[in-house]
Amino acid sequence: MKVEYNFQQLQDCQCSTCKVHNGSTCVSQRTGGLKFTTCASQPPPEQVEGIYCAQMKGQSSCNDMQVNKACMCPTCGVWRSHELDTNYFCVHGSAE
Protein backbone atom coordinates (compact mmCIF):
# COMPACT_ATOMS: atom_id res chain seq x y z
CA MET A 1 0.00 0.00 0.00
CA LYS A 2 1.33 3.45 -0.87
CA VAL A 3 2.18 5.71 2.05
CA GLU A 4 1.25 9.40 1.94
CA TYR A 5 3.71 11.95 3.18
CA ASN A 6 2.03 13.94 5.91
CA PHE A 7 2.94 15.44 9.25
CA GLN A 8 0.96 12.96 11.36
CA GLN A 9 2.70 9.99 9.79
CA LEU A 10 6.04 11.71 10.17
CA GLN A 11 5.26 11.98 13.89
CA ASP A 12 4.47 8.25 13.97
CA CYS A 13 7.62 7.26 12.06
CA GLN A 14 10.04 5.20 14.17
CA CYS A 15 13.17 5.91 12.16
CA SER A 16 14.42 8.21 14.91
CA THR A 17 14.63 5.18 17.23
CA CYS A 18 16.67 3.24 14.68
CA LYS A 19 20.39 2.59 14.84
CA VAL A 20 20.64 2.74 11.05
CA HIS A 21 19.24 6.29 11.11
CA ASN A 22 21.02 7.42 14.26
CA GLY A 23 24.30 5.83 13.28
CA SER A 24 24.55 7.90 10.11
CA THR A 25 26.82 10.91 10.41
CA CYS A 26 25.21 12.34 7.29
CA VAL A 27 21.71 12.10 8.81
CA SER A 28 22.92 13.64 12.08
CA GLN A 29 24.42 16.58 10.22
CA ARG A 30 21.20 17.15 8.29
CA THR A 31 18.92 16.93 11.29
CA GLY A 32 21.14 18.91 13.64
CA GLY A 33 20.54 16.36 16.37
CA LEU A 34 16.72 16.57 16.13
CA LYS A 35 14.56 13.56 15.28
CA PHE A 36 14.01 14.05 11.57
CA THR A 37 14.64 17.59 10.48
CA THR A 38 16.06 20.95 11.39
CA CYS A 39 12.64 22.50 10.66
CA ALA A 40 10.06 23.01 13.38
CA SER A 41 6.79 22.09 11.65
CA GLN A 42 5.30 20.68 8.43
CA PRO A 43 8.66 20.35 6.69
CA PRO A 44 8.81 19.51 2.98
CA PRO A 45 10.05 15.95 2.34
CA GLU A 46 13.40 17.05 0.97
CA GLN A 47 14.18 18.57 4.37
CA VAL A 48 13.28 15.41 6.30
CA GLU A 49 15.31 12.33 7.26
CA GLY A 50 12.50 9.86 8.03
CA ILE A 51 9.27 8.41 6.62
CA TYR A 52 11.32 6.96 3.76
CA CYS A 53 8.46 4.55 3.00
CA ALA A 54 6.37 7.44 1.59
CA GLN A 55 6.35 7.96 -2.17
CA MET A 56 7.08 11.66 -1.78
CA LYS A 57 10.17 10.90 0.28
CA GLY A 58 11.82 7.62 -0.74
CA GLN A 59 15.36 6.62 0.01
CA SER A 60 17.80 8.87 1.80
CA SER A 61 20.54 10.52 -0.20
CA CYS A 62 22.87 9.77 2.70
CA ASN A 63 25.12 6.88 1.75
CA ASP A 64 26.42 5.90 5.18
CA MET A 65 23.35 3.94 6.36
CA GLN A 66 24.55 0.77 8.09
CA VAL A 67 22.10 -1.92 7.06
CA ASN A 68 23.74 -4.50 9.34
CA LYS A 69 21.75 -2.82 12.14
CA ALA A 70 18.06 -3.62 12.73
CA CYS A 71 15.37 -1.66 10.86
CA MET A 72 12.64 -0.47 13.25
CA CYS A 73 9.89 -0.24 10.63
CA PRO A 74 8.02 -3.36 11.87
CA THR A 75 7.48 -1.51 15.21
CA CYS A 76 5.86 1.46 13.46
CA GLY A 77 2.14 2.25 13.31
CA VAL A 78 2.47 3.50 9.74
CA TRP A 79 4.03 0.16 8.74
CA ARG A 80 1.19 -1.81 10.34
CA SER A 81 -1.68 0.40 9.15
CA HIS A 82 -0.43 0.23 5.55
CA GLU A 83 0.22 -3.51 5.76
CA LEU A 84 3.80 -3.08 4.62
CA ASP A 85 5.93 -6.21 4.46
CA THR A 86 9.35 -4.86 3.52
CA ASN A 87 11.76 -2.54 5.31
CA TYR A 88 15.01 -0.55 5.02
CA PHE A 89 13.13 2.03 2.96
CA CYS A 90 15.92 4.52 3.72
CA VAL A 91 18.20 2.46 1.49
CA HIS A 92 15.86 0.66 -0.91
CA GLY A 93 13.31 3.41 -1.51
CA SER A 94 9.61 3.89 -0.83
CA ALA A 95 6.99 1.17 -0.30
CA GLU A 96 5.12 -0.05 -3.40
Ligand code: SF4
Ligand atom coordinates in the same frame (compact mmCIF):
# COMPACT_ATOMS: atom_id res chain seq x y z
S1 SF4 B 1 7.44 2.29 8.12
FE1 SF4 B 1 9.56 2.85 8.57
S2 SF4 B 1 10.07 4.55 7.19
FE2 SF4 B 1 7.83 4.31 7.23
S3 SF4 B 1 7.13 5.76 8.77
FE3 SF4 B 1 7.41 3.78 9.80
S4 SF4 B 1 9.51 3.74 10.61
FE4 SF4 B 1 9.37 5.45 9.13
Ligand code: SF4
Ligand atom coordinates in the same frame (compact mmCIF):
# COMPACT_ATOMS: atom_id res chain seq x y z
S1 SF4 C 1 13.69 2.81 7.10
FE1 SF4 C 1 14.11 1.25 8.67
S2 SF4 C 1 16.36 1.05 8.62
FE2 SF4 C 1 15.85 2.96 7.60
S3 SF4 C 1 16.01 4.52 9.21
FE3 SF4 C 1 13.85 3.89 9.08
S4 SF4 C 1 13.62 2.28 10.64
FE4 SF4 C 1 15.80 2.53 10.23
